[in-house]
Amino acid sequence: MRNLLMKVSYDGTDYNGFQTQPGGHTIQDYLEEAILALSGEQVKITASGRTDAGVHARGQIFNFYTSSQIPVERWCVALNSRLPEDIVVTEAMEVPLDFHSRREAKRKTYRYTINANQFPDLFGRRYQLHHPGSLDIEAMSAGLRHLIGTHDFTSFASRKSTKPSHVRTIYDAWIETDTSMCRPGTRDQGLIHTYVSGSGFLQHMVRIIMGTLITVGEGKLKPDEMKRILEARNRAAAGPTAMGKGLMLWSVEYDITDGVKPDLWNT
Template sequence: MRNVCMIVSFDGTAYYGFQTQPGGNTIQDHIEEGLHDLTGEKLKVLGSGRTDAGVHARRQIFNFHTESLIPIERWCMALNGRLPDDIVVTHAFEVPLGFHARHSAKQKTYRYCINANQFPDLFQRHTQLHHPGKLHVLSMREALTSLVGTHDFTSFASRHSTKVNHVRTIYHAEIQLDTSMCRPGEPRDQGLITLYITGNGFLQHMVRIIVGTLLQVGEGKKKPSELQTILEAKDRAKAGPTAESKGLMLWDVLYDFTEEFPSPKEHSL
């Protein structure tokens, strides 16, 4: 028995998220179909976490157990030939049998992109939220500092969350502003506002609710200091709306490869 781990990137626009669900048409469905066609085995893919419909991934991690003897250097090309064009496996490596893509993960980083120019970017419209109204970025940055640390994030979790414990730790959060795509001399263009947030785990819709709340701060509808009050309230109604899924991307997943899980020998696309 082998435990094969892979890194996959995908444009989630056309899919109902990563994890298999009754309606089908998920990233996991397509990967498992491709693996079945490749190996003849009915394999179960274990992802590092689920993503909502329309959410993208730069580095989603998954693993599966297989009896296949396919050399590790052939997995990426062989599987990609059986996947849609908007799903691409970029790395494959063998890991110890005890490795689990979700349980073994130590940190996850998400990115959320807001296009604050007057007009949307035609070529990035599926991965950016277009917000042409003026945003006060410094206030958004100030508000974000309240979320760093270990907190109960009930106010920033979906009302449909099934998690008993809503305590999570945010290790790092920052907002970057890129004005390189602004039209010269056009005051209505503000640039690309990008949130990067790293934590030990995230609740359903958590990042999108954080973004929706930060947008209210940027619009002047909430003060930066209110983020602390919203956290302490543990009440979803106190936070802002859930931002659109298309601006969200699973950016990276970090593992602590120790003696229990030694560093894998990977093969890239």
């Protein structure tokens, strides 16, 4: 028996989220079907966490147990040939038997992309929220900085959250802009990428943070009010939940050195 760890990218547009659910058509279902087709084994994979319907991943991590003798370096290509073209496994390695993708995740980073140009970017349209109105990016950055640190994030969690504690730590959060597609002489502001990196995230947490930051960017909320919203510990104090399509699980990092290539864990 071996414990295999894999890194997977997916375009979540056409799926009902990562985790298996009664409606089917999830990323997990397709991964488990591909493993079954390849190895003949009906496995249950464990991921670093779920992602919502329509949310994407650049570097989701999962692991599973297998008795298959297929060499570890063959798995990526063999699985990809059995997966839809919008799910791609990019790394595979053997890890200690007690390794667990969710419990041992030390840091997760999400990226949320807003297209603040007048027109949608049709080549990136599946991975962006289009917001043609003007946004105050400085104010959004200032608001975002209030979230760094250890806080009770109840105001930024779905009311459906059943977690016993809503205390999480955001290690870092920052905004990067890409103005390469702006048309000269227009109000185009380019792509606004917001990165949020933390110990773990509650249901809808990044999307509610983004919906609130957009309200700040529109000038309807002062950046310092993020503090008040945190302190309210009440979902009603925060802004709307931003659409899932702009969100991408960017990377998951672990703190282990045995039997793993370190480059997997830091990208």
